[in-house]
Amino acid sequence: MNTQSDLTWVPPDGVQLRKAGVQFDAIRVDGEEGRDVADRLARMTGGDPGPIVETATGKRGVYFLVPVGSTSHRAWPDGVTRFIAGPGHVSFIPVPALNGLTWPLSWRYRPTTPDRLVHTHLLCTVLHSQG
Template structure:
């Protein structure tokens, strides 16, 4: 799983990763504004906010405390890592893809 691998690669401080407990069970890796457009991503990665400045995109974010089912934090933002590092996420995605093929 990509979320496990990026957390391991970041020594437990991966930045904000949200997951769904029901439905499609999506994983959301929250990147700094503009970072989606600064990288090429492997096929199959769905990007939000990559169509330009006028695109309105959003995802639900759970509260840091309390019940926000079906969303939960897989990895919470921290003062040292307020966003997932895009380059690190991309490297893990590419590595995971090679492992699966």
């Protein structure tokens, strides 16, 4: 695992919002379905699916951090929310620190390297196979 200084987009403490389209975009899937998809990706990738954030309140969203621009030109199933940037549109993605108090956010799967993100095509395939 890299140190906090290697992962410059991860806040040193607490929770911060990151603008989509800079370091990454995100796909959010709510509830148990999101957690199931995250765990399935982990099994398929030997335990390193890329960084995945989960929330403990509200819709209990699960945020899959994916490469910038990789969510377009794909057919996403109902219930998926894309966090992207574009003309006249800005999205913000919540990111918790690696340690300390970050509730209600936490890492379901922590980032391992600065450039390792969730593989978008694999995520899309898994979401379409859920059912």
